Amino acid sequence: MSKNKKRIIWIIIILAVAAGGYFYFSGKKTTTEYTTAEVVRGNLPQTVSATGTINPDRKYELAFKATGKVIEMNVDVGDAVSKGQRLAKIDEGTLLSQLRQAEAEVKFQKNTLDNMKRQKSTYTKNQVDAQRARVLGAQAGVDVIRDQIEDTIIYSPIDGIVLKRFANVGDTTFVNAARSTSILTVASRGNLVIESNIPESDITKIGLGKKATVTFDALTSDDTYKAEISEIDPDSTVIQDVVYYGIKLKITDIDSRFMPGMSANIDIRTAEQENVILVPLRAVQTEGNQKIVEILNSDGVGVTKVKIETGLEGDEGMVEVRSGLKEGQKVVTFTKNL
Structure with missing residues (x-):
């Protein structure tokens, strides 16, 4: 058989198979x-869910305003403190000797002014006024040094509790243009808040006063608490390329088991339609x-x-x-x- 005849036979077979398949599938119904x-x-409730952390409503990072060696550390983590209590101190360095010199300068300038007043005929009014200015300048120098000495001591700004301690006696604290080294973290003991971040896609759904239900990882799932949004930060924060807004929620059900830093699971009821x-x-x-x-x-x-x-x-x-x-x-x- 010639090659052309074989080729024609194969073409006929292929066409026959294709035609058969077409008629088979075209006749089959699709369901x-x-x-x-x-x-x-x-x-129908609408809820925004988020996670957060329970924190005191007031928290202070305390630091010295000068560089120096810690010579007193009077508190530890967990200690209760009262407003104005002396917590820590660094050495004054040469400040005490500078103060004595400054006080001596004030005394000298005051004595000079007194002598000028006793010899009124010898000095003009302008000379006496200039000496008064020297007295005031010397006293201002004393005040500056006293403030610097006061800055070597840290006092508690509130009645509260020590959350963190970052230094021990003998450590050296440093101060630079950017920031001071934090020594202690002190927080209020009473009111607690939950701090959370809400993505921009949900922030328009919530508002001040919105109610929330909260559970805590450290407690059981049956322990549910009520909270209310008390603050919404107008400034945004970008976290992993997502824009968030910080919020604070006031807890209305206080539990003695609450501790700063506990992780919270928050469900904020943003809207609801009934029936x-x-x-x-x-x-x-x-x-x-x-x-x-x-x-x-x-x-x-x-x-x-x-x-x-x-x-x-x-x-x-x-x-x-x-x-x-x-x-x-x-x-x-x-x-x-x-």
Whole structure:
């Protein structure tokens, strides 16, 4: 058999197989399987969830204003302190000798002024005024040194508790243009707040006074507490390329087991609709500016598109439907062609 005849036979076979496949598949009917959800009526909450840390409402990082060696450390972590209590001290260095010299200068300038006053005929008014200025200048020098000596001592600014201690007796503290070395952290004992960061996608949903439910990792899941947003930071913070806003929540249920630094799980109730029509959000489609859903026909074979008006998007993937649906209808959430 010639090569051309063989080639013609193979072409005929291929065409026959293709034609047979076409007629087979074109004659086969396609069926569609629908996954549906029932339209229900109920309450729809909207919640913003976040994590945070429990902290005292007032916390102070205490540092010396001068470089020096620590010669007193009168408190430790956990100690209660009272406002004005002396907590720590560094050595004065040469400040005491500078003070004696400055005080001697004040005494000398005052004596000079007194002599000038006793010899009024010898000195002009301008000379006496100039000497008064020297006295004031010398006294100002004394005041500066006394303030520097006072800065070698740290006092507690509040009644509270010592949270952290960063130095011991014998350590040297340093001060530079950027910051001072923190020596102690002191916090108030009474009111506690929860500090958290809310992403910009959720910050518009919350506001001052919004209520929250809080649990703590250190306690059981049955231990739930109520809190209220008391502060929203207007300045943003970028964390891993996401914009966040800091908030503070005041805890209304105080528990003696609360400790600064505990991790908190926060659910903020931002909105709620009661007794409304609900469908899964995944059932809602958008065509142009219109929201639609597909309703399964009563025969279970086909679907009908229905225009709807949606409202609040709430928790667990549910959305409020204000018009277009009624309770008991079945909306399509997933379509599969078989």
